[in-house]
Amino acid sequence: MKKCDNGQIDKIGFYVARGGINMKKDLRYQKTKIAILRAIEVLLQNKDFEKISIKDICETAQVSRSAFYLHYTDKYDLAKQCQLELVETGNRFIKERVITKRDKLMLTMLNLLLGEGKVMALLISSHGSSEIQESIRAVMRQNMQKNILPLTNIKFANSTEERYFLSFFSNAIFGVIQEWINSGQKESPEEIVALVDKNFSFEFK
Structure with missing residues (x-):
């Protein structure tokens, strides 16, 4: 010694x-x-x-x-920490770079899942946990409300309208990402972004 x-x-x-x-x-x-x-x-x-x-x-x-x-305290703690690390990385990326288009935002998310978020991607897949996936959806909704909506030109008449929009959009994006992962991520992030871009009309400021 x-x-x-x-x-x-x-x-x-x-x-x-x-x-x-x-x-x-x-x-x-x-x-x-x-x-x-x-x-x-x-x-x-x-x-x-x-x-x-x-x-x-x-x-x-x-x-x-x-x-x-x-x-880790258990496998759920492992999954939670993976989720938190990915969210922190994504938030840091958004803050460090000026994202002025929704396609750049989506591309950032997909590239993170292809890179350092591989475990998180698998937890989103059909082999993942429904509890974890619901937690991820909730994080996506919160993240969109806090970090994304302020960058857009969307206006809501009331909080109910905003709540349903966030639910619709976050679940739609989650569904696309989950299908992409389940099918083996055969399409490039750019191809997925182009596909999603056809279905949403809002613009950034």
């Missing part, structure tokens, strides 16, 4: 840095998380989320149950 600058040694033999765990320990933590995410991605391709057990995830990831529980 090695000593830190202040002479302290942690229980498993790694440096205890003043700011917390050391780099070596942190890298092991991150590698375990990546292995878990890759495992759930593999499992969801052929198995329904509700039928996937912690044992399945750990065996596929080749990690111990204790290592899994360092990251």
